[in-house]
Each structure stands twice: as structure tokens, then as C-alpha cells.
Amino acid sequence: MIKTFVSTVAAIALLAAPALAQADTTLDVVAQFEIQAPEPSTSGYIFTRMGIAETLVNADAEGRLTPGLATEWAMSQDGLSWTFTLREDVVFHDGTPMTSETVVNALEIARAKPGPLAGLPIIGISAGEGELTIALSEPLAALPAFLAEYRSQILAPASYGPDGAGVQIIGTGPYRITDLQPPLSLDATAFEGYWGAAPQIADVSYSGVSRVETRALMAESGEAEFVFGLDPASVSRLGMVEGTEVLSVAIPRTLLIKVNAGHPFLSEPAARRALSLAIDRAGIATAVLRYPEGATQLFPPSVEGWHDESLTPLSYDVAQAREILAGLGWQEGADGILTRDGERFALTLTTYPDRPELPLVAAVLEQQFRAIGVELTINTTNSSEIPAGHQDGSLDLGLLARNFGLIPDPIGTVLGDYVGNGDWGAMNWSNDTFATLVRGIARGEGGVAERAEAAAILQADLPIIPIAWYRQTLAVSDRVEGATIDPFERSFGLQDMRWAE
Amino acid sequence: MTALAARLVQAAMVAVLIGIATFVMMRSLPGDAAWRIAAGRYGYDNVDAAAADAVRAELGLGGPVLPALLQWFGDLLRLDFGNSLVTGQPVMEEIAHQLGASVSLALVAVVLSLLIGPPLGILAGLRPGGVLDRALLVVSTGLKAVPQFLMALVLIVVIAVQMRWLPAAGHGELRHFVLPALTLALGLAAVNARIARDAMARIAGMPFWSFAQWKGLSERQVLFRHGLRNISVPLLTYLGLQFVTLVEGVIIVESIFGWPGIGHALVHAIFSRDVPMVQGTALVLGLGFVLVNAAIDFAVRRIDPRQAT
Numbered sequence: 059m060i061k062t063f064v065s066t067v068a069a070i071a072l073l074a075a076p077a078l079a080q081a082d083t084t085l086d087v088v089a090q091f092e093i094q095a096p097e098p099s100t101s102g103y104i105f106t107r108m109g110i111a112e113t114l115v116n117a118d119a120e121g122r123l124t125p126g127l128a129t130e131w132a133m134s135q136d137g138l139s140w141t142f143t144l145r146e147d148v149v150f151h152d153g154t155p156m157t158s159e160t161v162v163n164a165l166e167i168a169r170a171k172p173g174p175l176a177g178l179p180i181i182g183i184s185a186g187e188g189e190l191t192i193a194l195s196e197p198l199a200a201l202p203a204f205l206a207e208y209r210s211q212i213l214a215p216a217s218y219g220p221d222g223a224g225v226q227i228i229g230t231g232p233y234r235i236t237d238l239q240p241p242l243s244l245d246a247t248a249f250e251g252y253w254g255a256a257p258q259i260a261d262v263s264y265s266g267v268s269r270v271e272t273r274a275l276m277a278e279s280g281e282a283e284f285v286f287g288l289d290p291a292s293v294s295r296l297g298m299v300e301g302t303e304v305l306s307v308a309i310p311r312t313l314l315i316k317v318n319a320g321h322p323f324l325s326e327p328a329a330r331r332a333l334s335l336a337i338d339r340a341g342i343a344t345a346v347l348r349y350p351e352g353a354t355q356l357f358p359p360s361v362e363g364w365h366d367e368s369l370t371p372l373s374y375d376v377a378q379a380r381e382i383l384a385g386l387g388w389q390e391g392a393d394g395i396l397t398r399d400g401e402r403f404a405l406t407l408t409t410y411p412d413r414p415e416l417p418l419v420a421a422v423l424e425q426q427f428r429a430i431g432v433e434l435t436i437n438t439t440n441s442s443e444i445p446a447g448h449q450d451g452s453l454d455l456g457l458l459a460r461n462f463g464l465i466p467d468p469i470g471t472v473l474g475d476y477v478g479n480g481d482w483g484a485m486n487w488s489n490d491t492f493a494t495l496v497r498g499i500a501r502g503e504g505g506v507a508e509r510a511e512a513a514a515i516l517q518a519d520l521p522i523i524p525i526a527w528y529r530q531t532l533a534v535s536d537r538v539e540g541a542t543i544d545p546f547e548r549s550f551g552l553q554d555m556r557w558a559e
Numbered sequence: 560m561t562a563l564a565a566r567l568v569q570a571a572m573v574a575v576l577i578g579i580a581t582f583v584m585m586r587s588l589p590g591d592a593a594w595r596i597a598a599g600r601y602g603y604d605n606v607d608a609a610a611a612d613a614v615r616a617e618l619g620l621g622g623p624v625l626p627a628l629l630q631w632f633g634d635l636l637r638l639d640f641g642n643s644l645v646t647g648q649p650v651m652e653e654i655a656h657q658l659g660a661s662v663s664l665a666l667v668a669v670v671l672s673l674l675i676g677p678p679l680g681i682l683a684g685l686r687p688g689g690v691l692d693r694a695l696l697v698v699s700t701g702l703k704a705v706p707q708f709l710m711a712l713v714l715i716v717v718i719a720v721q722m723r724w725l726p727a728a729g730h731g732e733l734r735h736f737v738l739p740a741l742t743l744a745l746g747l748a749a750v751n752a753r754i755a756r757d758a759m760a761r762i763a764g765m766p767f768w769s770f771a772q773w774k775g776l777s778e779r780q781v782l783f784r785h786g787l788r789n790i791s792v793p794l795l796t797y798l799g800l801q802f803v804t805l806v807e808g809v810i811i812v813e814s815i816f817g818w819p820g821i822g823h824a825l826v827h828a829i830f831s832r833d834v835p836m837v838q839g840t841a842l843v844l845g846l847g848f849v850l851v852n853a854a855i856d857f858a859v860r861r862i863d864p865r866q867a868t
Contacts, residue, residue, distance in 0.1 A: 241827075265729055267728055267817035271712065449608050
């Protein structure tokens with residue numbers, strides 16, 4: 059009887075074995091992002107990173123703008139109009155040519171949806187002979203950078219339904235989609251009609267895997283050649299695994315605390331400085347994030363022009379923090395928490411679990427703030443609670459990760475976060491000098507000195523408290539060569555990769 | 560026939576209850592739905608007041624509760640589940656895609672568990688107190704005690720990473736089925752091996768069993784002619800109960816192995832307040848439960864007509 063059982067199992071295993079063997083010539087990419095729909099405004103960044111859709115303007119590793127589907131661009135004398143010369147002989151994946159009309163169509167649809175283009179002072183976009191003109195109501199020097207953002211991708215007219223919603227992705231990129239199965243997978247193959255150099259690896263696939271442990275194991279087992287978004291623990295382990303290389307680059311994303319400067323406890327800049335002094339940034343960076351160092355200012359070194367080496371770094375000094383708070387009238391109560399006029403120095407820190415390091419850092423901050431007598435309650439919830447709390451004024455502190463590189467020129471984010479409504483930036487804080495400086499920079503006036511001055515105002519006033527600068531990490535199999543990592547997270551660079559000899 | 564009618568009434572009740580319960584629960588969750596949906600659509604880097612306002616304007620959220628619920632039931636009668644608030648795709652299409660993935664995974668897991676558990680249980684039950692019986696007790700208790708999350712990781716580390724026999728995660732090919740299905744199957748097999756073992760031991764102690772042996776049948780003949788049918792009744796009945804464990808397990812296993820199933824869809828829909836999607840998936844799962852139990856009732860009646868009185 060046992061023999062029958064064993065032989066049945068063996069037979070099943072033998073029958074199954076050939077079906078399980080694989081012949082793999084596809085470059086498998088794995089990342090945490092899920093494909094919601096063939097819709098550029100929600101999942102567009104997956105299509106641009108996979109080399110399926112392209113934008114008019116590209117950015118290099120330093121954030122300098124380079125030609126994309128537009129070969130050159132120029133601003134009029136008065137700064138109220140921009141002309142983009144379109145690349146010739148570009149065809150969409152459905153074989154139709156890219157014309158100035160199709161580009162205007164794509165941009166108009168993008169502009170009607172929520173996104174960075176919607177907030178720009180654009181009066182109209184018009185198609186010309188091999189070029190398009192964007193008319194503005196006020197000068198905007200950073201306009202080309204906005205057109206490098208993924209939601210400004212150029213798709214063929216057949217990509218959109220009658221209401222403008224995306225129905226399929228017909229781009230111009232080196233790869234065209236052969237199979238799109240939301241939410242987790244996409245297959246693509248080299249597009250013969252691509253205007254640029256043909257990719258060396260013909261077939262690529264994308265899988266969305268939300269668990270970081272699983273992604274790391276897929277890299278370790280060789281299942282996927284290109285695994286994006288690794289956690290600190292996996293990075294140290296994968297670094298020792300043969301056949302896999304870990305790439306890491308500093309990205310323009312900062313971990314910071316958003317402060318409600320209208321809160322009675324936090325309205326004095328000195329109070330915010332005391333909170334900042336209580337944070338052991340080096341400790342958080344090395345122990346939680348496993349980075350060599352914490353942030354010394356808001357803008358990481360990769361944000362060229364805005365990062366200022368000469369700025370006095372943010373420091374860690376518990377004694378000084380206590381002194382400042384005592385000077386503001388706070389006195390230590392029986393339980394070690396400060397009180398003033400019968401009120402306890404108790405705040406709620408709101409954060410979200412989408413980035414797994416945030417709740418961990420929040421827990422460390424609770425300890426570090428307790429050391430200066432500030433009681434923190436951590437509320438880990440949906441990410442939208444931070445901007446929603448900003449809008450209704452209920453937010454005390456928010457712990458978040460802010461990307462300054464979604465639009466390769468950080469002025470867009472700086473303007474929105476610290477001068478505009480600031481859903482993810484300053485709350486109940488405004489500074490006229492800062493606003494004038496930043497608006498000037500947005501118009502194209504002012505250079506490095508003005509940017510440094512603006513950064514110094516943020517450093518002195520601390521409407522937000524910077525904690526750490528992020529790094530992006532990915533694992534690449536040694537079966538492929540030529541992998542790079544884009545600090546602006548615009549492309550996976552698949553078209554430049556090749557199979558190892 | 561009456562049994563069928565009773566099941567249909569039951570299915571209708573389940574649909575109504577699930578519809579009302581999910582609707583009320585989703586409505587009573589704290590936080591503004593427009594913000595949650597906007598976060599689900601555009602991600603944490605891009606959710607802001609403008610996005611939330613656009614969502615609110617597009618979906619006309621915040622209307623009165625009762626008309627919205629009646630509307631949903633009306634649409635349901637026309638088999639229209641509505642569109643997902645996050646992706647904008649028809650809920651029916653999304654569920655069909657994701658349910659297919661989950662059902663195929665669950666079926667493979669059940670078949671695998673039936674190949675592993677009952678044969679071992681029967682062998683053990685034939686020699687109660689024997690080495691196999693005692694070993695099986697230890698192993699099945701151990702397997703049942705291991706959380707599926709841990710089991711999945713252990714299988715990935717040993718079979719995918721160390722031995723490199725199978726992919727660690729992914730979907731779309733036959734080989735991707737093995738590890739997630741095995742994770743589910745081991746947990747199921749741990750229990751159904753015990754059920755089979757107890758049933759076997761009980762039946763082997765009955766007079767008719769001894770009689771069959773006295774009349775000269777070999778052990779194999781006794782088992783195949785008189786044993787299997789008797790054992791399959793408790794086994795099948797228990798399978799109906801295991802459906803719950805399976806649904807629970809599928810949610811965890813799908814998230815670990817990156818499987819595009821209904822568990823995955825339900826979790827995401829709840830996070831981003833995608834009410835039609837939650838209602839649709841909960842309804843499909845509820846009706847699936849009714850269907851599975853009806854099928855098992857029917858099968859048990861056929862196997863053991865004595866109960867049909």
C-alpha cells in the first residue's frame with residue numbers, strides 16, 4: 059500500500075517536471091507598483107519606466123533636461139510662450155505617426171486630470187508644423203521639466219476613450235505592450251519602428267509584487283533579473299549572494315516631519331528648533347534605514363542648486379532642546395512630560411505604512427521626543443490623512459517621505475509645498491521673502507544664490523523638520539549587463555541592458 | 560428539489576445580508592472616502608486636495624445612504640456590479656480575472672491536499688498506534704501550528720532559493736502554482752489526514768470490517784470496497800468547513816507570492832474605500848460558500864443515502 063502511494067507521487071512528480079522546466083529569454087522586472095489600469099494619470103510611471111511610453115523631455119542622472127520626443131525647446135522673449143520642436147519620424151506602436159496634433163491631444167487630456175500640469179498657468183496649447191506652442195499667463199521657466207513628468211506622456215489618440223480615460227497604452231517607446239493584465243503583470247517586446255537605437259533584449263516582463271521580502275527572495279533565487287525597491291535588511295543579505303549585484307543611488311527624496319506651525323505649541327520657530335534638536339538623525343539613519351548618515355538640511359545633495367554645502371547642518375543636542383523649551387515657559391511635570399499653563403506637551407504624529415520604514419521611524423521619534431519631555435501618540439493610517447488633516451487643520455505632526463524629483467526641476471514641488479496650498483509641505487506657515495524668492499526662481503530669475511537663500515530660510519524657520527535623505531536600491535542578476543539606476547526614478551533603463559556573454 | 564429551492568433562498572439571503580453589511584461597514588469607516596479613493600488611485604506621492612476634489616466631483620460621493628444602497632441592489636438584479644472607484648474598470652471584469660486566479664490556486668491546493676492527507680491518514684488509521692500513526696500525529700499537529708505566512712517563507716527559502724527548483728513568486732505558468740498551492744495544501748492536509756485517520760480507525764474497528772476480512776478479502780479489497788466510501792463522508796463534510804480556512808489562507812498566500820487573486824483585490828479595495836469592489840468580492844465569496852456547501856451536501860447524500868431521510 060505504501061509502495062503504491064510512493065510510486066503514485068513519484069509518477070506525478072515526473073510528469074510535472076518537464077512542464078516546470080523553463081527556457082527563459084525574457085528579462086523579468088519586479089517592483090512594488092501595481093498596474094491599476096491602462097491610464098497614464100494613475101499607472102503612467104510604470105509605462106514610462108518600462109520604456110513603453112515617452113515624454114517630450116527627458117532628464118539625465120543629474121536632473122539636467124535632455125531631448126525626448128521634443129528635440130529642442132525655447133522660451134519667448136516675454137517668457138509667456140514656449141515652443142517645442144517635435145522629433146521627426148516618430149511612430150506610435152499602432153503604426154500611426156506622431157504629429158503635433160496627437161501631442162496636443164495627449165497633453166490636453168493629461169491637463170484635464172489631477173496632476174502637476176493642472177496647476178500650471180497654461181492658457182492654451184496649439185499645434186504647428188512639426189512643433190507645438192504652449193501659451194502661459196505668467197512666465198514659467200520650469201515648464202519643460204513638467205513635461206518630463208510621467209503624467210505628461212505622449213500616447214496615440216486611440217489610447218483614450220471618449221471621456222479621456224485611458225483604454226490602452228499605445229506609446230512611442232522602445233518596447234510595446236503584448237499583454238497587459240492589471241493589477242500585477244505586463245509583457246512587452248521590442249518595437250521595430252522605434253525612432254532610437256533598438257533595445258538589445260527583445261522581451262521584457264513586469265510583475266508587481268507588493269511584499270518586499272518576496273521581491274528580495276525572487277532576486278536571490280534568480281527568478282527575476284531586475285528587482286526594484288529593496289529594504290535595508292535585504293540589501294545587506296543580497297550583497298553576499300553570488301549571482302546578484304545590488305545597485306544603490308541617492309535619490310531626491312527626503313524623510314521629514316511636516317509641522318503644523320499654527321498649533322499653539324509649535325507656532326514659535328524656537329519650539330520647532332527644539333524638536334529638531336531632539337532628533338538623533340545619525341541613529342535613525344544607521345539603525346533603521348541602514349544609511350551612513352542622516353539629513354543635514356531639507357534638500358539632499360542630488361538636488362542640484364538647492365542643496366547648500368555651506369548651510370549650518372541640523373544637529374542633535376538634547377540639553378539645548380530642553381533649554382529652549384524651558385525658555386518658552388515649559389516646565390517638566392511629574393511624569394517627565396512638559397507642561398505650560400496646565401497643558402501637556404502632547405502631540406499626535408500621523409504617518410502611513412505604504413513605506414514600511416515610516417512606522418519604524420515614528421516609533422524611534424516617540425522615544426527621542428520623550429527624552430525632551432514631549433509626548434507623542436503615533437497614528438499610522440492611510441496616506442491621505444496627512445493632506446486631509448492639513449486641509450481641515452487637525453494635523454499636529456506628519457511623518458512622510460517627499461519626492462523632489464517627480465518633476466526633475468524641484469521648483470515645482472517647492473512652489474507647491476511651501477508657497478502654494480502645501481498639502482505635503484508647510485502648514486500654517488508663510489514667509490514673504492521665501493515666496494518672492496521662489497516665485498522669481500519659477501519665472502526663471504535668480505540662480506544658485508537665490509536657491510541657497512530660500513533653502514536657508516527653510517533651515518532657519520523649520521516649517522518642516524528634515525530627518526534623512528533616501529537611497530534607492532535594486533538587485534540585478536549577473537545574467538545581464540549594463541544595468542543602471544536612475545536617481546529620478548523615470549526609467550528602469552531596460553533598453554540599454556544586454557544578456558551577459 | 561426542495562433542497563435546491565432552500566439553497567436558492569439561502570443564496571438570496573446571503574446576497575442581501577452581505578450587500579447591506581458591507582455597505583454599512585464601508586460607510587461607517589472613519590475618514591473621508593474621496594481622500595481614500597484618491598490615495599488609492601494616485602498614490603501617496605500625488606494625493607492632494609485637488610485630486611480628492613476631482614474624485615468627489617467625479618463620483619458624486621457623500622449622497623444619502625439609502626438611495627445608494629437601493630441603486631446597488633437594483634444594479635445587482637441586472638447583474639451589474641458597477642465600476643471600481645479606483646481603477647474605473649467594471650467590477651465584474653476585475654472579479655472574473657481575479658477570482659479565476661484564486662479559484663485555480665484553491666483547486667490545485669485542495670487536490671494536492673487530498674493527494675497528501677487522506678492516503679497518509681488511511682495508512683495510519685489501518686494501524687492505530689503504529690509508527691506511521693504516531694509520526695503523522697506529530698507532523699500534522701506541527702504543520703497545523705505553523706502559520707501559513709511562515710510556511711510560505713520556509714518553502715520559498717528551501718525550495719526556491721536554496722535548491723532553485725521552483726520560482727519564488729509570480730504567476731502565469733504552471734510552475735508558479737506549486738509553492739503557493741503547496742503552502743495551502745500542507746495546512747489543509749494536516750487536518751484532513753487526521754480526519755481520514757480517525758474515520759479509518761473507527762471503521763476498521765466495526766464488525767462489518769472484520770466480517771469482510773473473515774470472508775477472505777485482502778486488505779486492499781476491504782479498503783476499496785468497504786472503506787473509502789465510509790471515510791469520504793466525514794472527509795467531504797470537513798472539506799466544506801475548510802473552505803473558510805482556504806479563503807483566509809488565499810489572502811495571505813496571494814500577498815506573499817504576488818498572486819493576482821481575489822484576496823489581494825479585497826484587501827486593496829478595503830484600504831482605498833472601493834465600495835463596489837468590496838461589495839462585489841464579498842458577494843462572490845459569500846455565494847461561493849453557499850455553492851460549495853450545496854455541492855458537498857449533494858455529494859454526501861449520494862455517497863451516503865441513509866442520511867437522506
